[in-house]
Amino acid sequence: MLEVKDLRTIFTTQDGEVNAVNGISFSLLPGEALGIVGESGCGKSVSVLSLMRLIPDPPGKVVGGEILFQGRDILKMNMNDLNALRGNQVAMVFQDPLTSLNPVLTIGRQIIETILLHTERTKEQAHRRTIELLKMVGIPEAEKRLTDYPHQFSGGMRQRVMIAMALSCDPQLLIADEPTTALDVTIQAQIVDLVKQIRKDLGMAVIWITHDLGVVASCVDKLIVMYAGQIVESAPLKEFFANPSHPYSIGLLDSLPRLDSEIHQKLNSIKGLPPILVDLPDACPFLARCENKVENCGIKNPQLRQINSNHEIACWVDIKNGKA
Amino acid sequence: MKPEKKAVIQVKNLKKYFPITSGSVFQSQVGAVKAVDDISFNVYKGETLGLVGESGCGKSTCGRTILQLYRPTSGEVIFEGKDLSKLKKKELRKIRSRFQMVFQDPYSSLNPRATVNNIISEPLKIHHLCSSSEYSDRVSDLLKKVGLNPKFANRHPHEFSGGQRQRIAIARALALNPEFIVCDEPISALDVSIQAQIVNLLEELQEDLKLTYLFIAHDLSMVRHISRRVGVMYLGKLVELTDREQLYNNALHPYTKALLSAVPVHDPLLEEKRKRVILKGDVPSPANPPNGCNFNTRCPIAEKKCFEEEPAFKEVSSGTWCSCHFA
Numbered sequence: 278m279l280e281v282k283d284l285r286t287i288f289t290t291q292d293g294e295v296n297a298v299n300g301i302s303f304s305l306l307p308g309e310a311l312g313i314v315g316e317s318g319c320g321k322s323v324s325v326l327s328l329m330r331l332i333p334d335p336p337g338k339v340v341g342g343e344i345l346f347q348g349r350d351i352l353k354m355n356m357n358d359l360n361a362l363r364g365n366q367v368a369m370v371f372q373d374p375l376t377s378l379n380p381v382l383t384i385g386r387q388i389i390e391t392i393l394l395h396t397e398r399t400k401e402q403a404h405r406r407t408i409e410l411l412k413m414v415g416i417p418e419a420e421k422r423l424t425d426y427p428h429q430f431s432g433g434m435r436q437r438v439m440i441a442m443a444l445s446c447d448p449q450l451l452i453a454d455e456p457t458t459a460l461d462v463t464i465q466a467q468i469v470d471l472v473k474q475i476r477k478d479l480g481m482a483v484i485w486i487t488h489d490l491g492v493v494a495s496c497v498d499k500l501i502v503m504y505a506g507q508i509v510e511s512a513p514l515k516e517f518f519a520n521p522s523h524p525y526s527i528g529l530l531d532s533l534p535r536l537d538s539e540i541h542q543k544l545n546s547i548k549g550l551p552p553i554l555v556d557l558p559d560a561c562p563f564l565a566r567c568e569n570k571v572e573n574c575g576i577k578n579p580q581l582r583q584i585n586s587n588h589e590i591a592c593w594v595d596i597k598n599g600k601a
Numbered sequence: 602m603k604p605e606k607k608a609v610i611q612v613k614n615l616k617k618y619f620p621i622t623s624g625s626v627f628q629s630q631v632g633a634v635k636a637v638d639d640i641s642f643n644v645y646k647g648e649t650l651g652l653v654g655e656s657g658c659g660k661s662t663c664g665r666t667i668l669q670l671y672r673p674t675s676g677e678v679i680f681e682g683k684d685l686s687k688l689k690k691k692e693l694r695k696i697r698s699r700f701q702m703v704f705q706d707p708y709s710s711l712n713p714r715a716t717v718n719n720i721i722s723e724p725l726k727i728h729h730l731c732s733s734s735e736y737s738d739r740v741s742d743l744l745k746k747v748g749l750n751p752k753f754a755n756r757h758p759h760e761f762s763g764g765q766r767q768r769i770a771i772a773r774a775l776a777l778n779p780e781f782i783v784c785d786e787p788i789s790a791l792d793v794s795i796q797a798q799i800v801n802l803l804e805e806l807q808e809d810l811k812l813t814y815l816f817i818a819h820d821l822s823m824v825r826h827i828s829r830r831v832g833v834m835y836l837g838k839l840v841e842l843t844d845r846e847q848l849y850n851n852a853l854h855p856y857t858k859a860l861l862s863a864v865p866v867h868d869p870l871l872e873e874k875r876k877r878v879i880l881k882g883d884v885p886s887p888a889n890p891p892n893g894c895n896f897n898t899r900c901p902i903a904e905k906k907c908f909e910e911e912p913a914f915k916e917v918s919s920g921t922w923c924s925c926h927f928a
Contacts, residue, residue: 462821515869532794
């Protein structure tokens with residue numbers, strides 16, 4: 278359904294060109310859920326904003342690649358086609374629901390607006406549909422809350438409103454950009470559950486972006502790990518957790534304390550800091566922090582290579598077998 | 602509890618209410634936000650006491666009230682036999698060098714116009730701990746201790762990443778050789794791979810300098826890693842306080858159970874098997890907490906009694922405290 282090929286996004290700054298997204302490719306089948314994991318600044322948000330062509334230009338620019346959504350290239354669409362796509366076939370939920378809702382309009386009006394814009398429904402039908410949606414995402418007394426403003430909702434409820442709005446036109450693809458990061462754990466559990474339920478009911482595809490490996494472990498089918506604007510590992514969910522293979526993924530998993538593990542004395546942290554994405558040399562971006570480096574790592578940036586069925590890593594070293 | 606344990610800080614019936622006022626000229630108090638409502642616990646020498654809870658439950662206010670950054674509404678905070686809440690300003694300033702704080706956001710807790718040298722030496726100047734010729738030596742010592750290059754002393758905070766800034770904040774807290782440090786969510790603004798670095802640093806320092814921590818966080822798995830004992834707060838009250846093993850293996854309070862089961866486990870096989878308790882609804886407002894037990898609006902096992910009578914925070918077994926009628 279969605280195919281991204283060699284996507285590149287840059288930002289022009291005073292210090293030079295920042296290669297925020299550096300040639301990523303992935304594909305998504307209808308109804309599939311994909312998790313994109315990485316630290317802040319690794320390009321995960323920029324890559325999905327590029328998908329929707331929401332990168333502010335200037336300073337940002339998508340400079341290469343193709344984004345095929347049901348066979349059509351989003352990057353080549355004109356504004357009208359794009360508007361018909363956004364919010365309709367592809368919907369997005371952002372991290373901070375307070376800043377992504379309009380504070381001076383009631384939530385009812387904001388949702389109805391989306392429905393009227395994209396469908397042939399009358400105002401009355403849109404109104405009814407909105408109540409239906411709010412009930413579906415678990416907002417109590419939906420009829421009454423329709424006339425409330427965003428500030429009258431709590432953080433978790435606001436995120437539910439955002440999800441209701443995203444679902445209003447039955448999208449085929451829902452992009453959720455860190456939807457639970459601003460929420461407490463008990464509310465996060467509610468939202469993760471809600472998205473799982475909706476996916477089961479409506480059968481849409483989901484791209485879930487997060488920095489928390491624990492969140493995606495329960496709700497996606499496959500996983501992409503990003504580092505410095507590149508995909509360093511891509512694998513089906515269970516395969517990834519059973520057999521993480523890129524040194525960065527391994528380090529990330531090791532640096533997390535687990536509720537179910539033995540209490541160990543020291544966490545294995547990854548040393549150093551992520552690289553600055555200006556003028557990257559042709560070397561592995563993880564080189565400076567890697568403990569398994571070989572000569573090749575400093576000379577050429579590794580491409581993704583298959584190590585198992587559907588399991589790809591971008592690394593010269595075969596850590597499991599200790600071979601370069 | 603072993604008898605040789607010495608309490609560094611004893612908190613007794615601590616309350617901190619923030620007034621809600623109305624009227625523009627003649628303000629009158631119309632209510633109070635009960636941010637911390639009748640909390641008692643001890644922090645023992647050399648231990649790390651974790652304090653967890655959701656946002657708005659009063660855990661940060663509790664930490665700040667203990668250090669007298671907010672003066673408590675009532676209750677006592679006893680440090681070396683003295684009640685901090687009764688001390689005058691001058692006496693308090695003197696004793697303040699013995700306890701320090703590390704804040705959540707290293708972007709706002711460091712003065713952007715001061716150099717690292719200024720930031721770390723300021724507490725030394727205020728408390729006259731060493732002569733001015735020794736400042737720079739002491740600053741390089743401290744920077745080395747937190748894993749930063751002493752050459753960085755003349756730089757400004759904006760030249761550092763989040764993790765490095767948090768190291769500077771820790772160096773500042775260590776400048777006065779404190780005994781007790783309140784860490785208020787020191788890692789939650791940082792990336793996962795950097796979080797582990799800071800936690801390791803805090804643990805190393807604790808061992809070297811015999812520090813005592815009150816570690817405030819919302820990340821239960823990190824708290825499990827770093828603390829010996831853990832207190833769980835909900836709506837201004839402690840609902841459970843116990844050893845780490847006891848809490849994570851055999852939680853008593855229904856809120857603790859729900860909180861633990863809400864923590865995502867990064868293992869899909871385990872995640873499938875796990876039975877999760879998902880709480881309904883949101884936390885009520887601390888300005889208007891429910892009658893009876895204040896968890897009764899979300900509690901899966903609440904009965905009639907819970908809506909009428911507030912459960913006492915009682916010692917259920919040795920070293921385990923819980924406030925639930927059914928514990």
